[in-house]
Amino acid sequence: MLLFRDDFARLLNVPPGRVLALPITTIPMKQFNYNGEKVTLQPNQYRNNNTLAVCLCSPDGELYNVVTVNLNSPMQSDSMAFLDENNYPGIGNWMQENGLALPMYVIERSGFCTYPLYTIFPEKF
Numbered sequence: 782m783l784l785f786r787d788d789f790a791r792l793l794n795v796p797p798g799r800v801l802a803l804p805i806t807t808i809p810m811k812q813f814n815y816n817g818e819k820v821t822l823q824p825n826q827y828r829n830n831n832t833l834a835v836c837l838c839s840p841d842g843e844l845y846n847v848v849t850v851n852l853n854s855p856m857q858s859d860s861m862a863f864l865d866e867n868n869y870p871g872i873g874n875w876m877q878e879n880g881l882a883l884p885m886y887v888i889e890r891s892g893f894c895t896y897p898l899y900t901i902f903p904e905k906f
């Protein structure tokens with residue numbers, strides 16, 4: 782789960798109207814080149830089943846989009862996810878070329894779309 786300044790304020794019971802100053806800490810994120818853009822990948826979880834969600838972000842952590850889809854499949858886990866090849870054509874090959882994922886050669890259908898299952902290596906993000 783991604784937490785933002787307002788989330789921390791609620792967690793810490795900061796009264797409304799008060800400014801919450803958080804220390805700026807940087808965790809070095811590995812940067813990748815995706816379609817000519819510098820990006821980082823951040824692992825997250827889907828709330829309903831705690832399976833892996835992969836977030837595509839800018840180098841400063843701004844979320845672009847989630848490149849996995851939650852199909853509520855029993856094959857999904859904390860290291861296996863369906864990649865959104867429909868909105869991100871070639872994302873699976875790109876992740877494989879960068880050593881971030883391996884195809885499982887399983888395809889799941891949802892509506893008119895199909896999604897390939899990959900083993901993801903979040904520790905390499």
